[in-house]
Amino acid sequence: xxxxxxxxxxxxxxxxxxxxxxxxxxxxxxxxxxxxxxxxxxxxxxxxxxxxxxxxxxxxxxxxxxxxxxxxxxxxxxxxxxxxxxxxxxxxxxxxxxxxxxxxxxxxxxxxxxxxxxxxxxxxxxxxxxxxxxxxxxxxxxxxxxxxxxxxxxxxxxxxxxxxxxxxxxxxxxxxxxxxxxxxxxxxxxxxxxxxxxxxxxxxxxxxxxxxxxxxxxxxxxxxxxxxxxxxxxxxxxxxxxxxxxxxxxxxxxxxxxxxxxxxxxxxxxxxxxxxxxxxxxxxxxxxxxxxxxxxxxxxxxxxxxxxxxxxxxxxxxxxxxxxxxxxxxxxxxxxxxxxxxxxxxxxxxxxxxxxxxxxxxxxxxxxxxxxxxxxxxxxxxxxxxxxxxxxxxxxxxxxxxxxxxxxxxxxxxxxxxxxxxxxxxxxxxxxxxxxxxxxxxxxxxxxxxxxxxxxxxxxxxxxxxxxxxxxxxxxxxx
Numbered sequence: 001x002x003x004x005x006x007x008x009x010x011x012x013x014x015x016x017x018x019x020x021x022x023x024x025x026x027x028x029x030x031x032x033x034x035x036x037x038x039x040x041x042x043x044x045x046x047x048x049x050x051x052x053x054x055x056x057x058x059x060x061x062x063x064x065x066x067x068x069x070x071x072x073x074x075x076x077x078x079x080x081x082x083x084x085x086x087x088x089x090x091x092x093x094x095x096x097x098x099x100x101x102x103x104x105x106x107x108x109x110x111x112x113x114x115x116x117x118x119x120x121x122x123x124x125x126x127x128x129x130x131x132x133x134x135x136x137x138x139x140x141x142x143x144x145x146x147x148x149x150x151x152x153x154x155x156x157x158x159x160x161x162x163x164x165x166x167x168x169x170x171x172x173x174x175x176x177x178x179x180x181x182x183x184x185x186x187x188x189x190x191x192x193x194x195x196x197x198x199x200x201x202x203x204x205x206x207x208x209x210x211x212x213x214x215x216x217x218x219x220x221x222x223x224x225x226x227x228x229x230x231x232x233x234x235x236x237x238x239x240x241x242x243x244x245x246x247x248x249x250x251x252x253x254x255x256x257x258x259x260x261x262x263x264x265x266x267x268x269x270x271x272x273x274x275x276x277x278x279x280x281x282x283x284x285x286x287x288x289x290x291x292x293x294x295x296x297x298x299x300x301x302x303x304x305x306x307x308x309x310x311x312x313x314x315x316x317x318x319x320x321x322x323x324x325x326x327x328x329x330x331x332x333x334x335x336x337x338x339x340x341x342x343x344x345x346x347x348x349x350x351x352x353x354x355x356x357x358x359x360x361x362x363x364x365x366x367x368x369x370x371x372x373x374x375x376x377x378x379x380x381x382x383x384x385x386x387x388x389x390x391x392x393x394x395x396x397x398x399x400x401x402x403x404x405x406x407x408x409x410x411x412x413x414x415x416x417x418x419x420x421x422x423x424x425x426x427x428x429x430x431x432x433x434x435x436x437x438x439x440x441x442x443x444x445x446x447x448x449x450x451x452x453x454x455x456x457x458x459x460x461x462x463x464x465x466x467x468x469x470x471x472x473x474x475x476x477x478x479x
Contacts, residue, residue, distance in 0.1 A: 003060040003075075004029040006049060009203035010210070012111055012165035013068035014056040018199035019161045020072040026079050051405045063353050067360040067367075069100045072158045074356035085158050090340050091325060096152045098332040099144070099159035104367035107137055107166040114173060118211070127173060134174045138181050141167065143313075145183035149190060156194065164191045165200050172208050266291040267321040268333075269311070271298050272466040273473065275370070275427035276330035277318040281466075282423040283334040285459035287341055331362045334420040347420050358414045361406070361421035369399045369428050376436055377474070386479035388436060396437040400444055403429070407446035411453060418457075426454045430467050435474035 005021075005028045007014035021028050033039045033055055040053040050057040050066050057066040058074070065071055076086045087093050114130060141163075144151055152159045168188060178185040191197055268284065268291050270277035284291050296302045296317050303315040311326050312319045320327040320336070327333050338348040349355050372395045379385040379392070403425070406413060414421045430451065433439045441448040454460060 001061065002027050002029045003058055004031060006031050006033050006045075006057045006059075007055050008033055008035060010206045011055060011203070012108065012169045015165040015200045015203045016068045016162045017056045017058070017071050017075075019164065019194075019196040020075055020085070020158060022196040022199050023085065023156075023161065023194075024075060024079050026075060052402050063356075065353075065356045065360060067104075067363045069104055069158075069162055069363050070356050070360035072161060073100075073359055074352055076158055077352040077355070084155060085161070087157070090336060092153065093339070094327055094332050094336040096157050096159045097335055098327070098329045099152050099157075100162055101329050101331050101363070101366045102140075103159070103162045103166055104363045105371060106140075107163060107170065109367060109371055110134060110137060111166055111169045111173075115169075115207075131174055134170060137170070138176060138184055140314075141184045141187075142181045145187050149187070151187070160191065161196070164188075164197070165204070168200060168204055169207060172204070172211060265323075267294055268292070269294045269296050269308070269317055269319040269321070271296050271317050273469040274317055274466070275373075275431045275470070276424075278427040278463045278466045279330045279420075279423040280318045280320070280333050280337075281462045282427065282457075282459065283337055283347070283420055285462055286347060286418075286423070286457075287337060287343075289337065289341055329366075331366055331420075331424055334423060335362075338420060346417060349417075349419070354415065358419045358421045361413045361419075362424055364402070364406075365421070365424040365428055368402070369425065369432075372396050372399055373428060373432050373436065380474065380477040386477070388478070393437050396432055400429075400437070400439060400447060404444045404446050407450055412450065422450075422454060426451070427463055427466075430454075430463060431470045434467050434471040 003026070005014075005017060007017065007030060009015065009018075009032075018028075018030075033045075035055070039045065040050075040055065046053055049059070049064065052066060054066055056068050056071060057064065058071045060074075060078075065074055073086060080086070086096060110130070110133070114127070141151075148154055150156050150160050151163055167184070168191075171188070176184055176188070191200075266289060268277075268280060270281065270293060272278070272281075272295065281293075296308070298317070302308065303312075303317065309315055311321060312328060314328070316328065318328075318330055318333060320333045322340075327336055335348055338345070342348070348358060372392070376388055376392050376396070379389065403413070410416060412418050412422050413425050429439075429447070433451070439447055439451070455464075
């Protein structure tokens with residue numbers, strides 16, 4: 001029986017899944033959801049399909065998974081004939097994962113942040129308020145594509161399939177100047193030549209018509225459970241990839257990624273206060289790895305020194321150094337560490353269905369929970385706010401409610417076994433609970449039990465130290 005996809009063509013995330021299915025030659029049973037009519041909020045959808053009431057959602061022989069990035073990885077793992085779209089090479093896959101989280105936490109959030117109010121809330125959005133940030137996103141994409149034709153190397157991967165709908169939708173809102181972003185423009189043109197691009201084109205045209213007032217009613221919406229505000233953090237590219245990938249580069253001598261991969265002592269550049277860095281510290285502790293920890297004083301600007309910029313041109317933490325291989329984004333780092341150094345796969349299962357659930361939870365952290373916390377922290381640290389705005393706190397509470405639902409019948413966020421998804425979410429959730437939106441045990445009993453379970457881990461102290469620092473920082477900014 002063909003997998004069933006609940007979707008709306010106008011959604012960039014749904015179009016990404018359609019492109020992946022077409023590339024795989026996989027026939028999906030498509031069920032269109034009219035979000036304007038709240039079909040995602042019906043009792044049937046909430047109880048039988050997706051309690052988070054978001055699309056896309058896939059059902060495959062009784063297995064239910066949502067979040068487009070997790071869906072695509074699952075489909076490739078189960079139905080792909082080779083690993084072309086999602087390489088089995090550990091370093092190449094780490095790069096793909098980083099790009100997926102870049103889409104989840106940055107690009108896709110921009111489209112939701114802007115499109116949701118325009119098409120669903122019927123608000124007038126001043127794009128001038130967003131142009132600077134959007135152009136920064138274009139500039140990051142331009143850097144990613146400086147040495148390779150595709151977003152993660154010399155060939156099309158699921159990272160391209162995820163980012164193509166997001167970037168082309170953003171292009172409808174803020175056009176991409178070819179003179180300013182030639183690599184990005186060429187990437188889009190290459191994407192348009194792919195056989196699967198037709199699955200993006202149809203929905204993109206619908207979006208363009210809606211925004212230009214050519215449609216009688218707004219048929220696209222994203223409810224607040226999937227709406228989040230980007231802030232506080234940056235998701236980073238890699239400087240180097242595996243030697244196997246570099247050899248495929250036709251312009252080796254000029255390629256900025258040119259480097260021989262030499263494995264050596266593991267180093268993690270981190271700041272204890274950072275939730276993302278703490279998730280990597282927890283992973284390292286769980287794996288029992290011998291890692292040199294290098295603290296970075298962000299206040300003193302140590303992340304802006306020439307030495308650090310050579311390792312990480314976007315100057316953020318955590319950054320992992322494995323010999324000459326440098327890796328950014330905690331979710332990608334944690335998956336890489338387990339894949340390469342784990343004694344087994346318990347923290348990041350290889351089983352396609354189990355891994356898909358872990359991936360979905362990782363993107364729930366990077367795309368929903370962390371950005372909502374980030375919006376509050378940015379307002380306090382950079383915006384001069386002295387209080388936490390109610391609308392931002394409400395978004396955090398909605399994320400809590402989603403997590404409470406996800407924990408139903410489970411000891412941990414992705415099932416009854418501890419995974420790297422727990423490490424990512426505990427670092428973020430414990431920070432929120434400490435100083436921003438406290439978690440009431442009577443309102444969120446499952447989250448409270450999960451917090452207690454995580455706090456009982458023998459190495460949890462490495463997170464608590466940073467939580468206490470985070471709490472002190474936030475309280476110092478509140479009036």
